[in-house]
Amino acid sequence: MIVATLSACSLMCAGSAHAQVQFDETSDSLTVATRKLKMVVRLGAVVELRDFRTGEVFSSDASPEMLAASTTGMNRGPEPAALKSGKVQQGKRVQRKVIPSSTVTCTQVSPKEATLTYRGLSDGPPDDELRLSFRLEANGEIGFRVEAAVQDPLFTAGDVSLPFTGLTTQAVILGSGERVARSDAAYDERCMRIANNLYSPAVGVIEGTKGVIGVWPEPEDWAYDDLMLRHKPEGDELIPQVSLSFDSIDSSTVKEPGVARSSWWRLASLPTWLDVARRYRANLEKRTGVKPLWEHNPAWVRNIHAVTKERPGASDAAKADEFYANLAKQIDAKKLLLFYWNGNCIILFGDHRYMTSFGYPKPEEIDALKKYGFHWMGYHPYDLVMSPKGKDLHMQKNRERGFGIPDDYVFKPDYAGPPSAEAFYNYFRPVSAGYYQPLEESTGLWVLHPGAKIVRDYLVRNWGNYCRTHRMSGSYMDTHGADHSSHFAHNAPEDRRIMEGRDWRKSEELATREMLRKNPELALMSEVQGEWTTIHTFYTWEGESHLTHPTPVKLNHPMRAALWGSYTWTRWDDVESPQGLALMAGLPPVNLRDEWSIARAKLYTEEELFHDLPATWDPQALAYLRGRDGKWFQYRTMPWGQAYVEVKGKNLDVRLGRVINQTGFPLNRPARIQDWCAYRDGRPIGLSPSTTYDFIAEAPRPTGKVWLTQLPPGVFVHAVRHSDHQSTIELGSTEKPTEGKVTVAFHEKCLGVADALKEYPGPFEAGQTLDLTTPTPGGIVFKWKEPKPVDARFTFAFLGPNGHTKKNGIPYHYYTANSGIQNTTYAITDKEKPRRVIVLGTGLHRAWMEQWVTLAPNSDATLCFDVGYPLEQRQYGKPPFPLVCTIRVNGNEVHRATIQAKKEWQPQRMSLAQYAGRTVLVCLSAEESPNGTIAPHHTDIPIRLGNIRIINNPLPEVNPNGAGLPRPSQVMLTEDFEGKELGKEWTVEMSPAHGKDGKVEVDEGRLALTGQHYKYLYISRPFPAEADSVQALSMPVPTGCATGWNPGIGLWWGEKRWAFASVGGRGYMVDVAGVFRRELPQNSIDTPVYQERFYGWINIKLAPDKLIFLHSTDGKNWVEKVNVPRKEGYEGPPTLLLLGRGTGGTEAIFRNDEQWPTGVTTCYLDELIVGKE
Structure with a gap:
């Protein structure tokens, strides 16, 4: 049922036959028209929008289906206090929409203003109201305001909206710097991305072919206006609203229970989006007094045009002096900000002291940077303090880390109250909330409400004294600009949401104003940028780091920088994204190893560049920058890429560029x-x-x-x-x-x-x-030193060349997983034992690892490795990208594969036969293959390469099996180690030098000996008296150490009477104490290899007059290597059989070590057979 007071809703502006607000009962709609604009409102939405100035129709009569899907009405949910008290059980918000059965009343408020009041909204009690007010503004523009009134005191309105539905113009531009074109895929966005900590002006531009319609709020104070876009190729919905997200509360309506009200919004027909930006800025400057950066206070910030985080990192005064002297030679010290985020150095928030082993910058660094005229800013916790429980946990953790907390340290907060910790917490408890935890349960932080005078006084005093203590010119303020209403809604008593008559935003603006007024020499950097911080802060953390988490931003238009870029620089660390820096009005970062970033900083500092609005905007310009002496610069797209150019009349002089x-x-x-x-x-x-x-x-x-x-x-x-x-x-x-x-x-x-x-x-x-x-495509290798090839039949020592940290080898100024190659162990499932792997970081760019290898001339060399790329989440819980893995030989690509993440090893094999007989450089590389708008992150380390080897033997790589070898005619003893543990008949002998690394185990059907190479480790048992033959399989890991210490077969007759045989990569070792000792050479490539180990079968036969040593590499045939006479003392059978490693010496029965320490390896022995020929 539609109800209207028609006589009250038909009004016209004096002097304009076009200006009217008319409610039509037959069409259930309200028409608001001026000489420039016409809008028609029906069922709580703008269903028609026309621009009389240009004749364009932006939308016309939305369909019932479109209206049913539109975001009309309010988002209604329970008051936090009702949830905490249990009076309301369900915390979910419900969209209460205007529906055909809703009632509407049209009321004339003034000769130029009327209000629609809707009742009977969907999914809720009938008495809740949606109020839409409209007024006729000067110059043919229209004003409107949205308001909701919830009657039940247990509930409140969140987002209250007036959607503009069915917009079919060519594009919509948001104040966040996002332009969404008609043909773009479906996309939802809002200007105030609170989850991202990315706030932007609630400004929208509906872009036509002949002009634009701009929409923006004009608040009287620090309001809660937001603008949302729901884009579909068939039509857009642009949604101005008041948004009390995250349980914010507006002090301007707190005395009107249940009411949520927006500012008055402006709807204007203008020639271009630049005119919309100009109008917004004029209103912002008029109502706030905000000054552009070139007029900002303190005066020193007017000179800042670039920033660096680089520091010498040493307490050596001479090195610090040299570093800052060189930096000042490159870039004017008065124009380069030094920003050192050092919040982890503070022992306890509120106390100015740093940890003795971890504080930075060091006093020597501060002396030097001050000497050369630099300004530096560090970290201040702002309104955060450790909670009573958090204080103790924080101290304990940092003592365990050895960060340098004096044993006699006592918390001495700088504030107006008594000096004890207990007094400090009692002083601020009435104006505090728990930070993501209930106040008294918090094991982390408290947040103080800046609406309280005692908190503002604390901030003025503590911040000023902190900066002066550390000779800072200002600081970054943690969480500054982020609306913390939700903490006081959920983690504190209800009466703290409004503090001394002010909500959070008004409180924070007042606190910031007082901090700067009473510390006029200091500057402040916010974490988040809102209107209430923009007027005070010359620099904000909000920038690059907030553009992807939790969802990416479509940053593609200069609107945001045009609106706010003249007032505040944003933080932008990525030296590879000048487009993003331009669109976010970023303060250019300097990486001292990146000459382009230095050149850009010099351009900004020498020409004294600031973002500003020109008379007209070139469509190819991404940013306009005003310079000294009346010069103008652009960062713009070019036919071949992008460039910084100086505008010289109709000519553009390229100063720096990007070829794309x-x-x-x-x-x-x-x-x-x-x-x-x-x-x-x-x-x-x-x-x-x-x-x-x-x-x-x-x-x-x-x-x-x-x-x-x-x-x-x-x-x-x-x-x-x-x-x-x-x-x-x-x-x-x-x-x-x-x-x-x-x-x-x-x-x-x-x-x-x-x-x-x-x-x-x-x-x-x-x-x-x-x-x-x-050959092209291909590669060329230039040798500066003689190659040192490795035996690549085993996991070999890959080296990480430069060139995989950033384009062409320029290093980053922060850690990236591309920075190095890691040797470690890894198991891709919980059911397998960790194996040796090389971790190849992909990070932001393709990463390489390489090594020289010599390929045998008579073998079909094959590179083999297993890729471990598990289904681990990337940063912020994102799924892993596909990986592109390549193999190159002398720079020439011979293999390319796309690897998907799996919970299993993925074997890779590639023939290198075409390079047989050559010493070549083999390179393995990996890079992420992103999809969508999420880019690789510098911490991504998703690939492990295991079992890397080149099969470089004539013999095939097979799991050794000696079942085909001739056996003694009478078998007396066999041992295949198939049980779960070693039999009791064996005695384990292990050198104490192995420590916790030494192990003797049965592992997957083999005897596994784990320990250092030159330390004894073996098992023994009595040798059968009638036996005259022993054979076994040995699988040593190549270490480069002596073959005689590889695990093998030992026979013991007594002190200084023993025989031992072992195999290695280049020889067969025979040692008969006092009689014969020699490593019998053999061609390394004739020794078979399996899974990182050489292997071969050893056989010792005890003939009446000699010991015969035999060897097999194929598991089928024995080859006699040498026979040694059985001299005195070697008569009869040996008393003991030994399997493992050791040697004779001062101690009996092989319990002797060599002096040299080595790494730890695991070698195998198997297929033991003892018998009689």
Whole structure:
């Protein structure tokens, strides 16, 4: 049923025949029209929107289905107090929508204002009200406001909305810097992303072909307005609302129980989105007095144009002085902020003292940075203090870590109350809440409400004294700008949500204003940026780190920087994303190992760049920056990528650039790319069509060990990596595989060059050139030192070359999993034993590991390894990406596979037969293959490579089985170790030197001996008196140590009367005490290998006059290696049989060690047979 007071809702503005607010009962709609705009409201939604100024129709008469799905009405849920008291059991919020059966009343409030009141909303009591107010504004614009009134005091309204439905214009732009085009996939977004700690102005632009309609709030105070977009290709829903998310409370309506009310919103027809930004900024400056950065206080921040986190990291005064002196030579110290997040150094929040072993920067560093004129900012906990329980736990944990807490440390908070800890907590308990835990149960932190005067006084005093104690020019304030209403709604008594008449946002703005007014020399950096912080903070943590968690942001438009970029810099650590930095108005970060970031910082500091609005906005510009002396700069898209350009009339002068997905360098002028390896005539060549290159517009210097100066058509440099011994340049091609001419210019002496086809022996001196014909795609290896190949039949020592931390080898200034290669053990399931693996970090970029190997000329060499890529979650619980794994030989790709995450090992095999007889550089690499908008994270370490080896023998790699070997005619004893533990007839002898690492076990049907190489470890038992033959399988791990200490067979006749035989990679060791000792050589490649171990069968036969030592490598035939006469003392049978390692010496029965320590390995023995021939 629709009810309306028609006479009260038909009004016209004096002097305008077009201006009217008219309710039409027949169509159940309210029409609001001016000379520029027309909007029609029906069932709580704007169903028609027209721009009379341009003649464009943005939406027209939404369908019943669209209205039914629209976000009308309010989001209603229980009051936190009702939940805590148990008066309400269900905490879920319900969308209470306007439906056809709802009643509506139209009331004239003034000659220019009317209100629609809806009752009987869906899914709830009938008395709750939705109120939509409209008024006619000057210049043909429209104002509107949304309001809800919930009658039940146990419930409250959250989001209250007026959706603009059925928008079919070409795009919608949000104040968050997101432009969603008509053809884009379905997408929901809001300007205030509270879960991301990413707040943005609640500004929207409905983009037409001839103009735009802007929508934004104009609050009188720090309000709770938000703007939401629900995009579908068939039509958009733009939703202005008041949003009391996370149980916020608005002090302006607290005396009206159940009421939630937005500010008055503005709807305006304007030429461009830039005009919308200009109008928003004018209103913000008028009502808040906010000043742009070039007029900001304190005055020193007006000079800041770049930031770095780099520091010398040492308490040595000379090194600190040298570091900051060099930094000041590169970038003007007054214009470069030093930001050192050091919150983990504070012993206890509220007390200014640092831990003695962990505090930074060191006093010597502060002396030096101050000497050269730098300003530095660190961390302050702001309104956070450790809870009473949290204080004790924090102290205990950091004492255990050895961070340096003095034994006599006593908490001395800097505040106006009594000095004891107990007094401190009693002082602030009435104005505190637990931080994500109930107040008195908290084992972590309390949060203090800045609405309380005692808290504001504490912040003024504590913050000021903290900064002065550590000679800081200001600080980052933890959580500053994040609305903490929810903590006081759920983790504190109910009466603390409004503190001394103010809600959280109003309280925080007042506290910030007082802190800065009473500490005028200090500057403040917020964590989160809202309107109430933007007017005070010149820098905010909110930036790059908030763009992906928990969901990614479609940052693709300069709107956010246009709205707020002139007032606050945002933190942006990623030196590889200048587009993001431009769109978020980021303060350029400096990585001292990245020349492009230094060049950008110099551009900002020398030209004194700030974000600002030009008279007109070039559609290709991502940011406009005002400079000194009236100059203007842009960061903009170019036909070939992106660039910082100086605007000189109609001309653009490129100062720094990024070439994106181009095969040739686009500018006819010299330019250089840091650590690039290919130049001709002063310009980079060999650019990959799938890569981005940061370039500096200046002539290249002859850096690096080698340059490529000529490449075949379509050939590009795919990757470059360096180590002390060699450099590798991988070549890709846009053409079909072929061979082409490459010219090399050497800058250092090179011992030789190799590619997939051949060797080019050197040496090549610096200044010399070389022409070679090489396969493309392919690769070239340059040898700076003689290769040291390894025996690759086993897991071999891969090396991590530079070049896999950032493009072309530029390191990051923070940790990334690409930074190193880790040797460890790993089990992919709980049911298997950990195996030796190499962890290859993928992180942000492709990662490599490589090693020189010599491939036998007569073998079908095969590279084998198992990939462990488990279903582990990535950062923030994201599923693992697919992995692209490649194998390269001398830079030439021979294998590529896409690996999906699985809870099992994934074997990989690749023939290297084409390289037989050569010493080659084998490289394994991995990189994540992202899908969607989530990028790889620098902590991603998803791949483990196990059982890596090259089968380089004529013999096949098979699990050894000696069932085909001849046996003695009479078998007296066999041992296949198939039980779960060693039989009782065996005695274990183990050197104490093994410590906890030493083990004798039965492992999967074999005797496993784990320990150091040169320490005795064996089992023994009596030797059968009638026996004259013993044989067994030995499987030692190659260690490079003496073969005689590999596990084998020992026979004991008595002191200084024993025989021992063992096998190794290059020999068969026979030792008969006092008679014969020799390692009988054999070709290493003739020794079979299985799972990281050599193996062979040993046989000792006791003939009447000699000991015969035999060997088998195939498990089928015995080969006699040597026979040794049985001299005096060796008559008759031995008394003991030994299996394992040891030697004669001062102690009896092999219980002797050598002095040298080694690593721990596990070797196997099996297939023991004792008998009589």
